[in-house]
Amino acid sequence: MADLEELYREIILDHYRSPRNRGELPSPPAQRTEGFNPLCGDEIVVTIELTDGVLTDIKIAGQGCSISQSSASLMSAAVKGKSVEDVHATIDTFKRLMLVHESQLEESDVEPEAVDLKSLGELAALQGVVKFPVRIKCATLGWNTLAQALEEAGA
Amino acid sequence: MADLEELYREIILDHYRSPRNRGELPSPPAQRTEGFNPLCGDEIVVTIELTDGVLTDIKIAGQGCSISQSSASLMSAAVKGKSVEDVHATIDTFKRLMLVHESQLEESDVEPEAVDLKSLGELAALQGVVKFPVRIKCATLGWNTLAQALEEAGA
Amino acid sequence: MIDEARVRAQFPLLKRELHGKPIVYLDSAASSLQPQRVLDAMTNYYEHSHANVHRGVYGTAEEATNLYEGARRAVGSLIGAKHSPQEIVFTKNTTESINLFVGSWGGANLGPGDVVVLSIMEHHANIVPWLVLQERLGFEIRWIQIDAQGELILEDLDTVLAGAKVLSITAMSNVLGTINPIAELAQAAHRHGAIIHVDGAQSVPHLSVDVVDLDIDLMSFSSHKMLGPTGIGVLWARRELLTSMPPFLTGGGMILDVRTDGFIPADGPARFEAGTPPIAEAVGLAEAARFLEELGLEEVRAHEEALTAYALDRLFEAFGDDLVVHGPRNPDRRGGVISFTLGDVHAHDIAQILDSHAVCVRPGHHCAKPLMRHLGVPATARASFGIYNTQADADALVEALRDATKLFA
Amino acid sequence: MIDEARVRAQFPLLKRELHGKPIVYLDSAASSLQPQRVLDAMTNYYEHSHANVHRGVYGTAEEATNLYEGARRAVGSLIGAKHSPQEIVFTKNTTESINLFVGSWGGANLGPGDVVVLSIMEHHANIVPWLVLQERLGFEIRWIQIDAQGELILEDLDTVLAGAKVLSITAMSNVLGTINPIAELAQAAHRHGAIIHVDGAQSVPHLSVDVVDLDIDLMSFSSHKMLGPTGIGVLWARRELLTSMPPFLTGGGMILDVRTDGFIPADGPARFEAGTPPIAEAVGLAEAARFLEELGLEEVRAHEEALTAYALDRLFEAFGDDLVVHGPRNPDRRGGVISFTLGDVHAHDIAQILDSHAVCVRPGHHCAKPLMRHLGVPATARASFGIYNTQADADALVEALRDATKLFA
Ligand SMILES: Cc1ncc(COP(=O)(O)O)c(C=O)c1O
Numbered sequence A, B: 001m002a003d004l005e006e007l008y009r010e011i012i013l014d015h016y017r018s019p020r021n022r023g024e025l026p027s028p029p030a031q032r033t034e035g036f037n038p039l040c041g042d043e044i045v046v047t048i049e050l051t052d053g054v055l056t057d058i059k060i061a062g063q064g065c066s067i068s069q070s071s072a073s074l075m076s077a078a079v080k081g082k083s084v085e086d087v088h089a090t091i092d093t094f095k096r097l098m099l100v101h102e103s104q105l106e107e108s109d110v111e112p113e114a115v116d117l118k119s120l121g122e123l124a125a126l127q128g129v130v131k132f133p134v135r136i137k138c139a140t141l142g143w144n145t146l147a148q149a150l151e152e153a154g155a
Numbered sequence C, D: 001m002i003d004e005a006r007v008r009a010q011f012p013l014l015k016r017e018l019h020g021k022p023i024v025y026l027d028s029a030a031s032s033l034q035p036q037r038v039l040d041a042m043t044n045y046y047e048h049s050h051a052n053v054h055r056g057v058y059g060t061a062e063e064a065t066n067l068y069e070g071a072r073r074a075v076g077s078l079i080g081a082k083h084s085p086q087e088i089v090f091t092k093n094t095t096e097s098i099n100l101f102v103g104s105w106g107g108a109n110l111g112p113g114d115v116v117v118l119s120i121m122e123h124h125a126n127i128v129p130w131l132v133l134q135e136r137l138g139f140e141i142r143w144i145q146i147d148a149q150g151e152l153i154l155e156d157l158d159t160v161l162a163g164a165k166v167l168s169i170t171a172m173s174n175v176l177g178t179i180n181p182i183a184e185l186a187q188a189a190h191r192h193g194a195i196i197h198v199d200g201a202q203s204v205p206h207l208s209v210d211v212v213d214l215d216i217d218l219m220s221f222s223s224h225k226m227l228g229p230t231g232i233g234v235l236w237a238r239r240e241l242l243t244s245m246p247p248f249l250t251g252g253g254m255i256l257d258v259r260t261d262g263f264i265p266a267d268g269p270a271r272f273e274a275g276t277p278p279i280a281e282a283v284g285l286a287e288a289a290r291f292l293e294e295l296g297l298e299e300v301r302a303h304e305e306a307l308t309a310y311a312l313d314r315l316f317e318a319f320g321d322d323l324v325v326h327g328p329r330n331p332d333r334r335g336g337v338i339s340f341t342l343g344d345v346h347a348h349d350i351a352q353i354l355d356s357h358a359v360c361v362r363p364g365h366h367c368a369k370p371l372m373r374h375l376g377v378p379a380t381a382r383a384s385f386g387i388y389n390t391q392a393d394a395d396a397l398v399e400a401l402r403d404a405t406k407l408f409a
């Protein structure tokens, strides 16, 4: 099935097999936040280190399916070293990418708008997920947890 | 409709319009028992006087449809002055008359058996009720209340 | 304008006969009939898309989930909800919706010294749960009374609401037909810092209801009274309020995590939907909501109001002072629920005789015993209209009632 | 012997395709499919006999009432109940049944110092309600553990049950498939003066269950897992026990009288059925119960046991040590519920890939998180059989799994 290959692109399987930034930072000082997907039991633990408005380090722990784990791994690579502002922007862009289908399932005040795929780099590999609405929650789990971590850290 | 005429026989309408033994006996000494039909809101109050194993007096109060009121009125006429034993027998016979259909609606350990209609006298007029299962609860309300009154009086 | 023939043709049950006569269904206040498309939607669901919702990854599970979650939108749209996916909770019926609200919100917010305000015209569903909780928590219940026309007495509303935490009241009486001024009541409740829960069981199927315009906080209603299937009801609650309410029934589907020593509840409507929900029923209810929206509740109301006016005129014409109709005489103050007593004929006998004419009305206390006590009647006969009823049905009612008065003359 | 072709022909959903392939439905533990006659019974009810039950005098109301009350007999007959009309309570689902039992009986009978016994393999529905009540009343919960085969450890049962007031336990695990020795457990519970409540959600559709033979006190189960519609569940309880239980949800239909200051509850199942019940659903469930009785649960079990044995053999043959199946290896100790993990492939991914082959399995924690923690796995994939499954379905499962292992090799 073509769709299935769209979902399980090589890069996703690669991040699943060899997750980047795996582990937990000592907390404190790091901000540690847990995320759940009650639908499938996936758990993500995000620990982040913020220095002078920059996300200087991030680690990902937890367990789950290839989509949730690779998405979190891709995310960690994408945001590490970025300014908090840029991290927020990346989160927004990614969530817009996922929104197309999520908006079918859940009310949302944000209008889905075209996403600049190029700006996403490797993250664009996750766009196959939107054809599988049930998996969107897997793909966004790490991202929502990161957003929550930033909020809890007051950033 | 033939069935409807079976239900509303002249004798039933007569007992409804002119109920016998209407009212309440002073209680105590009389045994006073209330019965409800939650389905239609009918209420029957039976007061009985027992002397030496004989039901020396009975009065019926309450409100309800023609079937519940006339059945109670017919009952009062049928049992007044009878020995407690005979009253129980009459109750049993009447309930057997009603059983034919009630057994379709509710589990019952008693097998419906042929009822000697002659022995019932005027009460036999109520047999049209069995064609209207919903109304059986109306017809038996007074009887169940009397049975309960006897039980509460220890008779 | 409602096209009567077109509407009636869609309700299969209207084709049946009772005792050899075409049925005259006048019991929609108890339960409405269902149009074919509602039945078809459910059958189609079972034949093509049935699966348990949530957690499923395969095609039919996704379809079932989308249909189930989508039903929140269809139902929310009908009542003007702003955030249906977060505000529409599916229950078993109005009664469970009210139990949920009373048990969850009431259990967490009420105690000695608090005041709950109800009206004397409430259905048992909006009385007994409060009595049970009162027994446990010991708050005060105040009752808004009614006047001789069966309308709420609102002169002393500010006294009644003083210190109240909640006003829980029906939008339309299932006995009197009275339409209560919900927007005004909501304003008054809020002025006193109380929230307002509306029993919409009788209003949602017959009036145009907009929860935002009315500015209410919660509303309960039943599918089976609004052309939908049995087995499903709705609790709508403002998003913020729902978020603050603790779980009620518990089990699978309403948790984030469970350990042997505790659990974390889920957010949103899921928190209140323990176990496998009524999925096919949600599909059917959504179709019923769409059907009603297409007809237009304004049209529905206009049709039913005109029919009620006609029926009241014909009834009084025929029976004069022998007839007592409880509730407002003025058709624009009431819905199509006509509770009456006729001379000495008991409601139960009326219903029985009407049945022999295939006219279906309901006798009894209509689950409103405090109101019946207030009215001083043990039972009434109740004829109630739905969108599929016509003047011919009202005529049939009058004719059948003539027979009843003859028999009991 | 089950005639596979004949049985399958009766389930319309089996005719559909997913992604261009005929559906292979292996998720009956989550929800079963419905035979045509169950759907027809409901449609027929809506088209001919729909009315609210009780209190109605007219023809269709009487028909609806008889169908609804009659459904108690059909369901009771399937499980060997002695007094169905007084013992079968209709709820929304198993979860509500258990909430009802825990809230009503537990609320009235448990307090500090009391002991409730559960097993570690329980579904959340038989855990969370106890945790909620424990929070309020402060009793002790003890957990029967399981061994490496996924079977209950019963050596120290007498110690676990010492001083217990109730044992509440599943008859068949929805994750492990394990069939628990209910008769033996009932005997032990009674020896210690405890009552026993059985979660029959997984056993009633697949095993011959006789509540009198088993000598249990209560049992909860769901229609949608036993070929019936969604929106209805059952609580069976011994007549004397049910009579002693206080009301749970309250409102219309469950009262004898209501005043503004109190109410008198009704007797029997009605006491626990507040509001308009799931009427059409009871009609459908009754038809499903009759269908199962006609097939014969012994035959159903034989078919499913043979199929489970075949599937396990084929699976291990194909995947050897890469495959971990949780629960007993011996097919006669388990039902047709096969929860597994396969190499490194996450359950969610397995289910996704299987879906592309039209093979429907469910990934996740299956609402049994305490058990998942005990097993040390976050999620499993679960294939589960119903009466309509065949060896060809098991073969399709194996083939699709091969594809998954290839992708993730
Ligand atoms: C063992 C067991 N108990 C309880 C339940 C809950 O059933 P329902 O969701 O129908 O309430 C299930 C089904 O998921 C189950 O498998």
Ligand SMILES: Cc1ncc(COP(=O)(O)O)c(C=O)c1O
Residues within 6 Å of the ligand: C029, C030, C093, C094, C095, C096, C123, C125, C126, C170, C172, C173, C174, C199, C201, C202, C222, C233, C367, D252, D274, D275, D276, D277
């Ligand atoms: C005003 C009102 N409230 C509540 C209910 C209860 O609805 P249900 O029986 O569907 O729970 C009814 C219906 O009888 C009603 O008319």
